Amino acid sequence: xxxxxxxxxxxLALKVIALLLITSVFTMLAQHAFAQGEYAIATFLIxxxxxxxxxxxxxxxxxxxxxxxxxLFLLAFVVGPVLYxxxxxxxxxxxxxxxxKQEAIVQLEKLGKVQDxxxxxxxxxxxxxxxxxxxxxxxxxxxxxxxxxxxxSRTVQNSSTVTKNxxxxxxxxxxxxxxxxxxxxxxxxxxxxxKFYYDGEYYLGLEGFQAASLYKQSIAYDAAKxxxxxxxxxxxxxxxxxxxxxxxNNPEEILQPxxxxxIWFDHYKSLFTEKRLRTPFIGVFIxxxxxxxLSVLTTFALGLLLALALSKxxxxxxxxxxxxxxxxxxxxxxxxxxxxGMFDTEFGAINNLLGTNxxxxxxxxxxxxxxxxxxxxxxxxxxxxxxxxxxxxxxxELAEAAAIDGANPRQIFRxxxxxxLLKILSPLxxxxxxxxxxNFNLIYLLTGGGPINQLDGDLAGSTDILIxxxxxxxxxxxxxxxxxxxxxxxxxxxxxxxISLYGLKKSKVLEDxx
Amino acid sequence: xxxxxxxxLWRHIVAISVCLFSLFPLYLVIISSLNPTGSLNLTSFIPxxxxxxxxxxxxxxxxxxxxxxxxxxxxxxxxxxILSVTIGAASAFAFSRLRFKGKLMGLKLLLLVQxxxxxxxxxAVYVIMxxxxxxxxxxxxxxxxxxxxxxxxxxxxxxxxxxxxFVDTIPTELDEAAKVDxxxxxQIYWLIFIPLAxxxxxxxxxLSFIGTFNEFILARLFLVDMPDRTIAVxxxxxxxxxxxxxxxPFAAGSIIASVPIVIIFLSLQKYIVNGLTAGSVKG
Numbered sequence: 001x002x003x004x005x006x007x008x009x010x011x012l013a014l015k016v017i018a019l020l021l022i023t024s025v026f027t028m029l030a031q032h033a034f035a036q037g038e039y040a041i042a043t044f045l046i047x048x049x050x051x052x053x054x055x056x057x058x059x060x061x062x063x064x065x066x067x068x069x070x071x072l073f074l075l076a077f078v079v080g081p082v083l084y085x086x087x088x089x090x091x092x093x094x095x096x097x098x099x100x101k102q103e104a105i106v107q108l109e110k111l112g113k114v115q116d117x118x119x120x121x122x123x124x125x126x127x128x129x130x131x132x133x134x135x136x137x138x139x140x141x142x143x144x145x146x147x148x149x150x151x152x153s154r155t156v157q158n159s160s161t162v163t164k165n166x167x168x169x170x171x172x173x174x175x176x177x178x179x180x181x182x183x184x185x186x187x188x189x190x191x192x193x194x195k196f197y198y199d200g201e202y203y204l205g206l207e208g209f210q211a212a213s214l215y216k217q218s219i220a221y222d223a224a225k226x227x228x229x230x231x232x233x234x235x236x237x238x239x240x241x242x243x244x245x246x247x248x249n250n251p252e253e254i255l256q257p258x259x260x261x262x263i264w265f266d267h268y269k270s271l272f273t274e275k276r277l278r279t280p281f282i283g284v285f286i287x288x289x290x291x292x293x294l295s296v297l298t299t300f301a302l303g304l305l306l307a308l309a310l311s312k313x314x315x316x317x318x319x320x321x322x323x324x325x326x327x328x329x330x331x332x333x334x335x336x337x338x339x340x341g342m343f344d345t346e347f348g349a350i351n352n353l354l355g356t357n358x359x360x361x362x363x364x365x366x367x368x369x370x371x372x373x374x375x376x377x378x379x380x381x382x383x384x385x386x387x388x389x390x391x392x393x394x395x396x397e398l399a400e401a402a403a404i405d406g407a408n409p410r411q412i413f414r415x416x417x418x419x420x421l422l423k424i425l426s427p428l429x430x431x432x433x434x435x436x437x438x439n440f441n442l443i444y445l446l447t448g449g450g451p452i453n454q455l456d457g458d459l460a461g462s463t464d465i466l467i468x469x470x471x472x473x474x475x476x477x478x479x480x481x482x483x484x485x486x487x488x489x490x491x492x493x494x495x496x497x498x499i500s501l502y503g504l505k506k507s508k509v510l511e512d513x514x
Numbered sequence: 515x516x517x518x519x520x521x522x523l524w525r526h527i528v529a530i531s532v533c534l535f536s537l538f539p540l541y542l543v544i545i546s547s548l549n550p551t552g553s554l555n556l557t558s559f560i561p562x563x564x565x566x567x568x569x570x571x572x573x574x575x576x577x578x579x580x581x582x583x584x585x586x587x588x589x590x591x592x593x594x595x596i597l598s599v600t601i602g603a604a605s606a607f608a609f610s611r612l613r614f615k616g617k618l619m620g621l622k623l624l625l626l627v628q629x630x631x632x633x634x635x636x637x638a639v640y641v642i643m644x645x646x647x648x649x650x651x652x653x654x655x656x657x658x659x660x661x662x663x664x665x666x667x668x669x670x671x672x673x674x675x676x677x678x679x680f681v682d683t684i685p686t687e688l689d690e691a692a693k694v695d696x697x698x699x700x701q702i703y704w705l706i707f708i709p710l711a712x713x714x715x716x717x718x719x720x721l722s723f724i725g726t727f728n729e730f731i732l733a734r735l736f737l738v739d740m741p742d743r744t745i746a747v748x749x750x751x752x753x754x755x756x757x758x759x760x761x762x763p764f765a766a767g768s769i770i771a772s773v774p775i776v777i778i779f780l781s782l783q784k785y786i787v788n789g790l791t792a793g794s795v796k797g
Contacts, residue, residue, distance in 0.1 A: 074667065467633060
């Protein structure tokens with residue numbers, strides 16, 4: 001009975017139905033993605049659909065039937081983002097440089113306008129001419145006449161034919177009918193881009209549905225030379241190769257917005273050459289290493305001490321053990337937030353216990369101490385558990401032999417137990433180092449990376465580790481730099497991967513594979 | 515007597531003092547949650563008055579949609595646990611039991627991928643999901659299904675690796691016998707392997723549940739609206755910078771959220787310790 005679900009017609013029918021469902025959902029998603037110009041995502045969806053149908057409808061590869069779903073998830077959410085990170089790190093991709101170059105040029109032309117000297121603003125009504133051209137009607141106070149302007153021309157209206165609304169604003173004439181409110185609503189998104197003819201030099205630009213100001217273009221784009229020229233002071237702006245048009249005589253002066261320009265390895269280079277980036281980067285890097293090393297050292301030392309203390313039969317050992325692993329069993333997000341309250345200056349338990357009045361998170365040294373103490377609390381149970389395990393794995397004969405030869409317990413520990421223990425635990429120590437290297441939650445939730453030296457306008461705080469610093473660079477409101485953040489992420493990955501690979505070599509996992 | 519002192523006393527002293535260190539914050543949270551004033555005041559360590567006001571605030575104050583947060587966390591973590599084990603178990607079976615070309619290469623790649631900390635690609639995941647949002651609003655940025663997909667994908671490497679480690683310890687005699695009798699890999703998988711592996715699979719599912727429940731930053735980036743938040747993000751934003759006013763309800767909330775996790779963890783102790791020595795570190 002049960003077997004029939006896995007074999008025969010029922011199984012085939014179930015399989016075909018599932019495949020049909022997946023195929024239709026994926027195809028639909030791919031179409032939508034394609035329509036939005038997301039070609040990479042669309043291609044992935046199509047290929048995934050083909051792969052699934054091929055694998056599950058043929059008998060080509062049985063193992064693939066088992067790991068294709070997992071593989072697709074890994075490709076979509078790990079390999080894809082990693083490749084995307086690599087790509088982003090080669091681009092100028094930050095606030096002000098998020099558009100494509102084409103879009104940026106359109107934006108620059110649109111924004112490159114100045115008002116006339118009197119800052120004239122007119123009350124207007126939007127409508128259509130008899131020739132069905134979009135137009136505005138207004139009373140031109142400078143020339144004391146009613147006029148209708150379309151995109152290309154301006155015609156003076158006979159004042160007797162002009163009708164006005166309650167506020168004395170013209171809203172119709174023999175040549176002009178105003179738009180209905182539905183038509184206006186449909187126009188809403190185009191309002192900032194509409195231009196109406198005024199006198200050749202100036203044009204009327206709309207400021208909403210009922211007002212327009214006189215503008216003239218202040219910069220002009222020359223497509224042949226790919227440059228912007230100021231129409232006011234003749235300054236020339238050229239593509240600076242970094243995603244902006246900049247003044248050829250003063251490279252610091254750039255036009256906004258810019259675009260996502262490929263700049264290859266500039267982010268990596270500037271991290272090491274530009275002082276503005278190098279100083280915080282190196283500071284954060286040194287603290288990251290220090291933090292990770294100190295965390296491993298303190299948690300391992302305390303965990304080992306406990307493991308040694310509880311290595312022999314002792315009354316209450318089971319109770320001790322249960323209490324000791326509580327910090328490890330607690331959800332760490334909660335624990336970190338609780339510790340945050342305990343370090344409060346005025347009402348916190350720590351100051352009260354020590355009889356001090358320290359503003360823990362205001363000074364670099366105290367904040368760093370707090371981070372290490374909290375991480376010790378979070379991490380020692382781990383090393384207590386693994387050290388206990390490792391101590392049991394060490395054969396007792398060695399210690400006994402040494403004792404017979406007259407070694408005291410201290411010597412036995414230093415010369416025999418500790419070296420053996422380190423040998424067994426070194427892969428875990430390295431893994432713990434790698435984990436703490438990226439211990440984002442602790443830093444972000446406890447200190448937020450602070451304290452920050454506000455005067456520098458720097459992002460990096462005294463307790464920021466590389467990953468929390470990267471997060472700030474990537475997601476700071478109004479000043480995010482995804483390109484630079486991606487470059488630092490990749491540097492971190494290379495570091496962590498080398499550390500982990502070194503650890504794996506020690507643990508012989510790689511040899512076990514083959 | 516002196517021998518007892520030398521041999522046992524120091525052990526008790528070490529154990530008791532570290533126990534105090536480990537219990538200290540937990541004790542403070544418990545007395546704070548029972549303190550009716552609700553404000554942060556960790557200056558007296560002995561409770562003077564006991565009330566459950568903070569707990570009732572959690573369930574009645576519209577500023578803290580505590581139950582909604584809890585439900586979000588349970589649904590997301592539960593779905594991630596079940597789906598990731600369902601998908602991961604099949605992959606682990608292939609890597610553990612089947613023979614195929616490129617298996618060693620595949621294992622090495624898997625090892626590399628599961629080492630990659632998901633947080634490093636966070637800006638890329640954010641931008642990609644922002645783009646997905648433009649054509650599939652139901653699974654893009656800011657949606658729970660979108661977050662679920664990201665969690666599933668991000669944890670897939672670790673889960674397959676962990677599952678493979680556990681699955682390797684299940685004896686192969688039964689499925690080899692079935693193979694001799696002419697069973698197909700699909701039959702071996704469903705009729706022999708899955709029943710055998712169920713205990714191991716539930717352990718990994720629970721571990722994955724704990725991990726997801728405890729995840730903070732992706733949830734924080736993805737779920738912006740107050741009622742969409744998970745318990746970790748909700749409580750953090752609730753307490754965020756305002757330790758003074760909201761401490762009592764926060765303490766009560768974190769206790770309720772932690773108790774189930776602590777219970778799961780303690781009951782899985784044996785497996786977790788085995789997993790630890792295999793080199794995985796709890797996040």
